Amino acid sequence: MTKTDDPRAPPSAPAPAVSRPVAITRYLVSDFCADLATYLPPEQIQACYAAYLFGAEAHEGQTRKSGEAYIYHPLAVARILAEMHMDYQCLIAALLHDVIEDTPIGKEQVAALFGEPVAELVDGVTKLTKLDFNSRAEAQAASLQKMLLAMTRDIRVILIKLADRLHNMRTLDAMSPEACRRISRETLDIFAPIANRLGINWIRIELEDLGFAHYWPWRRRVIQRTLQGRSSGTRIEMVALVETALRQALQQEGIAGAVEGRQKHLYGIYRKMRDKSRGFFELADVFAFRVTVDRVDTCYRVLGLVHNLYKPVPGRFKDYIAIPKVNGYQSLHTALIGPQGMQIEIQIRTEDMQRLAESGIAAHWMYKSGVQTSANPASLAADWLQNLLEMQREAGNSVEFLEHVKVDLFPDEVYVFTPKGRILSLKRGATVVDFAYAIHSDVGNTCVAARIDRRMAPLSTPLRNGQTVEIITAPGARPNPGWLNFVVTARARVNIRGHLKSIQQREAQVLGRRLLNAELTALGADIETLEPVRLAAYLEEARLEHLEDLFGEIGLGNRPAPLIARRLISVEPEEAATTGNAHPDVHPHRLAIRGTEGLVVHFAGCCQPIPGDTITAVFSPGRGIVVHRAECRNLASLEGKHEKQLDVEWSLEPEGEFATEIRVEVTNRRGVLAEIARVISELGSNIEHVQTVEKDGVMTDLEFRLLVKSRAHLARIMRRVRLVSFVDRLTRVSRS
Incomplete structure (x- = not known):
């Protein structure tokens, strides 16, 4: 018969653990106190026992899925932590880790009885219980974010949670098959990698094997x-x-x-x-x-x-x-x-x-008496937690934060050196830009070039073990959106996105001001002459604090400038038709596209407009505006949706270079590709990409992605390419 445990009876005097009869199959509070006697003083053991009594009373009448009294779960969790020789506050928090969530007991009552540190630990673990990978992605990400931020305040929070998860996995057979798979997937994706990141190998291995057995039982058997x-x-x-x-x-x-x-x-x-x-x-x-x-x-x-x-x-x-x-x-x-x-x-x-x-x-x-070194897991964990805080500050939302953390939890390291001999550990496949951000976010934001083993190398170069990397920075440099295509570390990705978002916001405000002013001018008004009271009233109605916030919303395509303009000067659509416009969405004051607007003006990849083309634009919420050629077939889906369209035209002096594509049909002869590339280069254009498509062994299509200044520039290139020997046909490519 299984020995029972009376929560009201005081334990016998703690004694060193001894061999117990085989009939005892359940871990009891007396066993727990005996285990604690191997490393804790009697007064701390007594405090743990008091916490057990408090928890047993709070959970009285509650049972687990297996049918056993609920108090045996927190006792088992505390046992795991005792095997790790955790301090008595951590053990008390383990014994009480479910009382705030599952009983009427509040944080204040726990703090009054057991102290504020214990109450904070219990509260921190309570916040972790909402993880549910079958819920919406946003809810899942927000729950994980809460867990990791609680962990940054006190690392013992995650140790309690790992012990809690380990005991739950050991008793998972009582759950439904669907719950087994969900909890196992969560364990393999999050908790086992966290145990690995914190260097607790025995917990990681057991979590992985238990999760494997329940999530992929057939693969495990094979x-x-x-x-x-x-x-x-x-x-x-x-x-x-x-x-x-x-x-x-x-x-x-x-x-x-x-x-x-x-x-x-x-x-x-x-x-x-x-x-x-x-x-x-x-x-x-x-x-x-x-x-x-x-x-x-x-x-x-x-x-x-x-x-x-x-x-x-x-x-x-x-x-x-x-x-x-x-x-x-x-x-x-x-x-x-x-x-x-x-x-x-x-x-x-x-x-x-x-x-x-x-x-x-x-x-x-x-082993608190051990020597603490820079390689000690405690200091490395502190560094990781600091990185988590930085990611949380820079990430735009919980989903983005979850993406970065998952990348960070699965490291496969490559080790490289700074010029001064400092070793940096990066995720395998990391590039020069990842290295720059690993040094400091300011170094990453302003890097322009690099030397690998004293030789110049592209910023996208993947790093190998043992290389020495020197970063070259420039004061006015800023991150390139293209870096997101090759960086692999969470720190680099979150910093690049954060910096680009701040740039995009500033550019959106400039664009939004231009768009709103154009609409107001068409209605006979101006931003500077608007009544402050009316403007303040609209901002309050729109729940925006500043006028710049309104400009940013317009520039990002989240709010239509025509409707805002009419609202600000109290002009109804019918009145707008008599103030100089035949239609409220047709305006003589078109937005002039210069090509230097930055991250809030995008050029459609389907039709690839260039200066000289007749163009129109559509709003893309969150991005700004997307410029298309007027004849682009993809615009047909927006027919009749005037609020999403915008009249634009090219500036008289557009700046920069614009991407476009041409297809050249040639007779398959040696040297023809080199000759065409030479002609394009001589006319001041850069070839971004070239692709060959063999048709029948005699004819080949060469598709060039070029950077040109205008339609006239493209026309000169096409005229010269047609004169090259063996060129049979030449067309401009549109993928709409």
Whole structure:
């Protein structure tokens, strides 16, 4: 019969944990207090017991899906944290983590009884309970944002939540299949990566395997059967053989060390197969061995020993001791050809590195006497949390913030150096621009060029391990929207978008002023002559604080300038027809397009207008206006929707260069492409892109994307290209 636990009865005097009868299957508060006695003083244990009594009374009558009393869940969560040697405030918060959400107890009552720090922790964890990946994307993102921001205030919030999630995953069988899949997906997407980011390896592995078992049960069974088939009869022998050989090699050299063989966990095998598109038998580290020694220099001695013992696989050595991972993990990794030609992985580390590899940020509480270094998970976690705060400030909304955080939670590192020798860890595939933003947001915003290993390189160049990168900045430079096409780090992306949004807002205000003034002028008025009282009344009605905000809304296409103009001077549509316009949406004062309006005026990719073309424009909410050629077929969908259209014309002196495309049909002869490119270049145009389409082996279409100044400039180019030998036909391309 299972032992019961009376929440009113005081525990017996805490004693060191001893072997208990097999019949005891439920973890009890007396067991909890006994475990705490191994590292906490009696007065703190008593405070934890008082919190247990308070929680048991608050949850009285509540049960879990499994049917057991609810209090056993927070007790199990506290047990997990006790195994991590967390402080007593964290344990009390774990015991009470559901009382604010699931009972009438309020934060103030918790604070009065157990202190403000505990109340803040409980409140922080309570905010995490609204995560639901089956809800709208905005609600999902907002919930995750709350979780991460609570974590930045006190890292113990996420440790409690990880322990809570771990126990929920251990008892997930009581849930419906749909809930199992939803919670498992959430665990694999968010909580396991957070555990990895904080360096808590044992929690990550268990969360991944439990999530894998419930979300992809069939895939897990297939890998497990394959692993058992491969391992039967040989796995135990092979592991024992390698362990014996390693121990003998250490003994011969007089090195004291522990050797342990293991099999990689199933989700780790699956993820590597999926991410690297490899079959099961192509994996090198299904079997791994760990050698733990006392000192760092001994690690490198052992590396030489194992390379003499088994042949190393070229390109598979990684030194995470000299360059730790972003979560503080340190170890030497090498892949070897083991017995029977089977590839194995050997990890070599010190005892301190092993503790940090398993406990991560929790080692801050478990081994407070340890030396704190720049590679310590506690300091690295603090850096990451600071980056989260910066992302939150720069992100436009919760969805964007979620996108950046998900990128940041799945690092596959590349390590590069600054000219002064500082090492920066970036996501694999990171470019020069990512590196610049990793140094500082101001460096990224003003970078114009870079040197990689003292040679000039494009800003889009992907970085490789060991390179030295020097960023060249210019005071007047600003981010290019095109950078978003190749940056991969969340920090770079959020900073670029944030800076571009501020630029776009300023440009939208300038454009909005021009649009509104044009409409007012057509009605015989002007912005400067508007009555302040009427203007203030409209701003209040529109819930805008300043006139610049109104200009920005107009420039971004969120509010129609004609309607606002008529409202500001109290002119009805019928009256507008008698003040100089035959139709309220047809105006003699057209907006002049200069080509330098920036991020609020876009040129349609379908018809690619250039100065000299007859043009019109449409409002695109949130972006501004999009300019089309008047004959563009895509405008047909807007017929009759006058509020979305805008009369525009080219400025008398347009500035800049404009993209357009031409198609040249040529006889397939050597040198014809080079000759056409030479002609285009001589006429002052730049070729952005060229594509060849072979038609029948004799004729080929060459499609050029050019930058030109005007329609006349394009006409000169087309006349000259027609004179090139073997050019049969030439047309301007429109993709509408």
